[in-house]
Amino acid sequence: MTAPVFEEYEPACDCPCGGCVEQRRLLAQGLSLRAGGHPAAHGARRALVLVTAAGVALSATGVGAGEADADTGGSAAGAALGTERADTDPDPATPQGASGPLYGRPSAGPSPDHSVDTLRVTSRAAIINRAKLWVSAKVPYSMTKYWSDGYRQDCSGYVSMAWNLDGNEWTGSLSRFGTRIAREELQPGDILLFHNPSDPTKGSHVTIFGGWSDYTHSHYFAYEQTKPTTRAQSTPMAYWNNSASYVAYRYKGVTGGNSGAEADTAKPVAFPGAKSFGPGADSADVTKLGRMLVARGGGHFYSVGPGPRWSEADRSATKAFQRAQGWRGAEADGLPGPDTWRYLVEGLGKDIPATRAGRPGGSDARPAYPGKGQFRPGRSGEHVTQLGKRLVKRGYGDHYVTDPGPRWGEADRRNVEAFQRAQGWRGSAADGYPGPETWRRLFA
Template structure:
């Protein structure tokens, strides 16, 4: 998997009239497109929203004008805080056969973290369109709660008001890939309620993480501030009650490099060891990024200043070495390169995690820790903006900063960052003028 991963989103309509806003939020992916100004069809949209609420038997009826998931923020790239209305509890649906099965209950099946993430990735790869009315081929509703119900392998479609029954609360310090972050607005379920899957920390500060979520326009994976863009103080982390340990894996002779479970079968969902040639100085591939993400989830976050990436770095070497030492290995076994044995332990969740406090106290010299996207929003005023501006001037991208770098983020700063991003060969949504972890790393490298 490539890291960093850039995604482009179709911009939302510029019209802010109530009819257009309602049309975008309630029926963003209706299969029956209409012609002309969406406001003309507002009666149809309201009726459809009411009918959907009744059909799904929602615990709390959705208001006609479902509010967007977060407050409007001018200048923020489209797709950061979309509206996420959802349906209620409902049984699974079969393609072309209407409803099948029984409504979701409290029964939970055993599953592993790897299985949860792999199921989530299937929707991401398929770019499943967001809809509170439609069901995907696996029977799950195509909204945020349906996505989590699918990833957690629940017997039916749940909603944000019931998902907590299938999990147990965990603290931020203990949250791990496969857990969920849930916000349910009991007073107005359609206003802000949302649920996402935690995919692992992106840097040692634990301020950003990889999120898997179902949200307009389709299922996505991206870096998100903890716990989420809006209502962040109200998101609660939950762990699946039926979570099972990852299968122990070994690599016997003749296995062809595949990871093998104790029963002699290839471990489901586990990436086979790609070979030593994929790691080390000069390597730049998805396996390096995958290694970094796993190491972060196993306690090596302190070794990464800006988050794991596809290019092999000294941070990857030191993090791998720390994991090897955590297994009690010494001598030549601690070489900082992932061999078949190291990869098997990391990929299956086996072995010992890196002890807390075992990492370095800060990022590599010369590269300050990435402060998070929230420091570079319109109207932001902080020392990070000024620091970024000074570095852009040094790199030759200061022509937009006519009065010199300052601490208040504005359009000149955004244009300077955009120019730097385009100089890296990035286009589209990758060159939006907002510094993410990879942009930050390259500016200060």
């Protein structure tokens, strides 16, 4: 007989069909134990190989499927066959990184909650702005790699970054930094956390709440670190699976929307002094300043991420933030003083205004709407590229597999639809084709 031919394929990361769901689960189970795979998965895979080989042999001898099932009965091989059904194990493996310091920095101590007593004060706007940084950068998911800011590239590392914690936490420790709240009390910057204590690699996950995406509060705008890259999209409350197990938490150091008791637990970071900044300065305080400025809208001043050595980018971003507060003269010289530092640390004042193409001094004018007819299959033009780049910048580029281009395609339509649905629109108002209001909001 002719041996069967098996073709391997890469499952789509967001395809809901049974085949892709099952393949994603099997690929996750294929992780080594060292990389966070589940021990049971390796036994199941070995049994599956045996069953597959046995199936080919049985076919060669003419034994029917019914006879093979009768022979396997309740054996391990039969159990392995059972794991092939997508509906028996819908949750992919979610390997976890452990609590630890920021990459490249020494540990602050053996206790997993060593930083709870020195929380950094932040605002909801600052949390969301920090979350958007990874969305815009399309940070790849990894439980072993670290982004340039020192945070681990998994879901809990992402929340650690957004909450501006002084180390990398995991789903088993993040609750220490928050106060449990009811889902009805959720506000932007809060999180929805599911930690599976019996097997943390089985379904444990955490997302950042970005606001309700519909008036029924059945969906919300979730910022999350997941494969393949960081994304932000409308998500059913509380998640696609294990929904009932997710718990809402509010960061203890957030300003606004929390009780006085919670606010009292947060201690602001003291101003390190004027000597820590300016030409020749080289310290972690400069990096901290740069990151806070990026979170407040100053990212376009940096060609690379903020670093410890003082640069013209630091001065320009600081000056832009100072001028955004209405300060002039010596109060807006680009060198942070106590007031500038306090505004940044506590999330006070106004953010740095956006500039066209990310250039200081550029025009803030919104491009004119070219007309709905320009966004149809087969149409091509600069406005399509402009639309695509804006979608990516706003965090709605999940469906692009390459950089946005001039030819209108299904990826453009699906990304526009995601943006429209995030506004709470449904039906014909969320058909994926940009109208004047979609354009206005997208470029606002």
